[in-house]
Amino acid sequence: MASSSALKRWLRPEVYPLFAAVGVAVGICGMQLVRNICTNPEVRVTKEHRTAGILDNFDEGEKYSQHLLRKYVRQRSPQIMPSINNFFSDPEI
Known part of the structure; x- marks a missing residue:
């Protein structure tokens, strides 16, 4: 019973732009996180690269x-x- 009232409250057409804005912000943050982990020369994820020290x-x-x-x-x-x-x-x- 409580979940149906929450759906009625949050899934209205007025809230769609808010969901879109938050979704875009989360997408940008996720993209930056993946970019930093994969391509940043100062970030070392594997053990072999961490032992290299400062390059x-x-x-x-x-x-x-x-x-x-x-x-x-x-x-x-x-x-x-x-x-x-x-x-x-x-x-x-």
């Missing part, structure tokens, strides 16, 4: 830190809406 592998660190998204964003303007920002900040006289 000075700068090429691998550079490859990890300069990923594809960062390379894509580097050439873009740091503004979210540049046309609106330019309209309000550079008025024509």
Whole structure:
């Protein structure tokens, strides 16, 4: 009886955007976790790699830190809406 009232309370159309936002946030966190475990040069999961100590592998660190998204964003303007920002900040006289 209690579970049916909980379903009626939480499974309404008004709550779907909240579920979507939380799902996207959890997906991004999971993706970052997998990326760090699999490709971070400072994270060592297996016993053989843990015994290596501190490695000075700068090429691998550079490859990890300069990923594809960062390379894509580097050439873009740091503004979210540049046309609106330019309209309000550079008025024509």
